[in-house]
Amino acid sequence: MGNKKRIRLDTPVVERREQRLGTIIAWDGKASDLSKQSSYASARCTEKGTKKDCKLCELKGPFTQGSVCSEQMVECQAGNIRGSVLIQHSPIGCGAGQVIYNSIYRNGLALRNLPVENMRAISTNLEERDIILGGEKKLANSIRDAFEKFHPDAIFIATSCATGIIGDDVDSVASALEKELSIPVVPIHCEGFKSKHWSTGFDATQHGILRQIVRKNPKKQEDLVNVINLWGSDVFTPMLKELGLRVNYIVDLATIEDLAQLSEAAATVGFCYTLSSYLSAALEQEYGVPEIKAPEPYGFAGTDAWLREIGRVTHREKEAEAYIAKEHERVTPIIKNLRKTVNGLNGYVATGSAYAHGLIAVLRELGIEVNGSLVFHHDPIYDSRDPKQDSLSHLVNNYGDVPFFSVSNRQQYQFYGLLKRVNPDFILIRHNGLAPLASKLGIPAAPLGDEHIAVGYQGMINLGETIIEILAHKKFHQDLAAHTKLPYTNWWMNQTDPFILAKKENSYEKE
Structure with missing residues (x-):
């Protein structure tokens, strides 16, 4: 039992994140409380042989206004692998994301100075007849068509809610076509209804890569x-x-x-x-x-x-220390000057969970207060189970608490209340669908299209300069707010708790 593997690659279906890691998508409180309650997932939750403060309770609202699903994450991961084709075994509507992910793919290639091209993604376009009679033949034909048209190095197949419901044997079709075409044909099981958070889609893509693409007899490259x-x-x-x-x-x-x-x-x-x-x-x-x-x-x-x-x-301790010393000397005076400009500002971070922890750390390095943050989900622990990767505890222990730390999977109606209770000077946001609401409240947003902007020592400078740049346009957002009417009732806009619908049953029926 002691040698039991945590990651199961002997099955084609990845274990969903809420089962494997205890992921939640709704919570509200202080960051320190969330860190403390998440201790149930590690050895830190025991004290003198008894469990203490080890309970993480997820809030459950009466409806979901909008989010994304695991299949969309496969679309943006497997669909953005060069030299491959992604087949979405789904109704055509599931392929709507191909438009935005193609744009992101092209921009990403340009950013890396790689040849710009369109992503190669197609849909099997399942219709009513296919849902009744099955879509396996259609999938096989689509795989052959993709191979004939693109001559890819590999083909990935994303399942959908529809194929999960009708029970198409995607694995058998993929296996047969892999033998026929002599290239990897990789099924990725990512039905949207199987997991409550889209991050399981990352895992599903990586699961397929590990099973069928990664070299099984590696020749190590030490650098x-x-x-x-x-x-x-x-x-x-x-x-x-x-x-x-x-x-x-x-x-x-x-x-x-x-x-x-x-x-x-x-x-x-x-x-x-x-x-x-x-x-x-x-x-x-x-x-x-x-x-x-x-x-x-x-x-x-x-x-x-x-x-x-x-x-x-990697046995490069001396090189690491030399680089650390050199970068500290280079960036410290620049950051000191940036602090003079941004010190005392109040920022708000709305991104994925671990990424948000890092961004808040950078803001506080710059002397910017962060009274609130929205993360789109929370993993109490990561797959390594190593406390050195506890990014939330690292944030709290090194940079202090965040009084209003919320978990919510991109619910627009909640975002209004989350911003109103802290009234930030600006927001940092990764998923831009929420940014227009902030603008309508007079709050400028930095949409972080380049997710690496805050990484490392230079990242602190990059983020500080970005904040100065967006604040220069604050008057535009204030003018927008003065001429905008929000689509919410007075009852909702007067609520002080953005999670009231999850805490008080039927409270939404009062209006």
């Missing part, structure tokens, strides 16, 4: 580091080059060969543990590729610890 990221600018190459290391960027914008050599790397890192948790842990478990277990590289404390751990794992 190669896997960097699990999305589409951000290349900030890791210059950082790790100082330690004599090369970067293998995955999953988005990677080639099939980049993915195949995952098992050959000296270590694996990421900019956000939400994204990297599953793949990093599996690579360590299956192939002995060490996962860097340290705080994320944000702010002085996190970046110092992160670099030192990379140096230790």
Whole structure:
């Protein structure tokens, strides 16, 4: 029992995140309380043999206004792998996201100075007849059509709610076509209804890559580091080059060969543990590729610890210390000057969970107060189970508490109340659908299209300069607020608790 594997690659279906990690999507309170309550997931929840303060209760509202699903995350991950094709085995509506993810893919390629191209994604366009009689034949024909048209290095298949309901045997179809075409045909089980949070879609894509793409007999490359990221600018190459290391960027914008050599790397890192948790842990478990277990590289404390751990794992401690000292000397006077401009401002962060923890750390390095934050979900623990990766506790212990720390999966109606109770000067946001609401309240937003903007020592400078830039346009947002009517009732706008609908049954029927 002691050798039981945490990551199960012997099954085609990934274990959903709420089962594996205890993920929640609704909570409200102080960051320190959330960290304390999350201790049930680790050894920290026991004291003198008894459990203490180890209860994490998820709020459950009466409805969901809008979010995204696991299949969309597969669309933006597997669909953005160069040299491959993504087939969405679904009704055509599930492919609506291809428009935005194609735009993001093209922009990401340009940002990395890679040849700009369109993503290769198609839909099997399941219709009423297919739902009744099954869509396996349609899927097989689509795979052959994709191979004939694009000659890809691999084909990924994303399932959907519809195929999950009708029970198409996607695995058998994929296996047969893999033999026929002599390329990997990878089924990714990501039915939207199976998981309450879209982050399971990251895990599903990585699960398929681990099972069918990663090289099973690796030849180790001692200077190669896997960097699990999305589409951000290349900030890791210059950082790790100082330690004599090369970067293998995955999953988005990677080639099939980049993915195949995952098992050959000296270590694996990421900019956000939400994204990297599953793949990093599996690579360590299956192939002995060490996962860097340290705080994320944000702010002085996190970046110092992160670099030192990379140096230790790759036997480059001297190079790491030299780089740390050099960067401290370079950025410290610049950051001191930035603090004079932004000190005392009140910021608000609305992004994915671990990423938000890092951004708040950077804001506080700049002397900016953060009284509130919205994270789209919360993982009490990551797959490594290592306390050094507890990004929320790292934030609280090194940078102080956040009084209004909320978990909500992008609910517009709640976002209004969350902003009103702290009245920030600006917001940092990753999912831009919420940004217009902030503008209608007179609050400028920095939509972080480049997710690497705040990484490392230079990231503190980048974020400070971005905040100064958006505040220069505050008058525009104030004018917009003065001429905008929000679509909410007076009853809702007078509520002081954005989670009242989850706490008081039928309170929404009063109006």
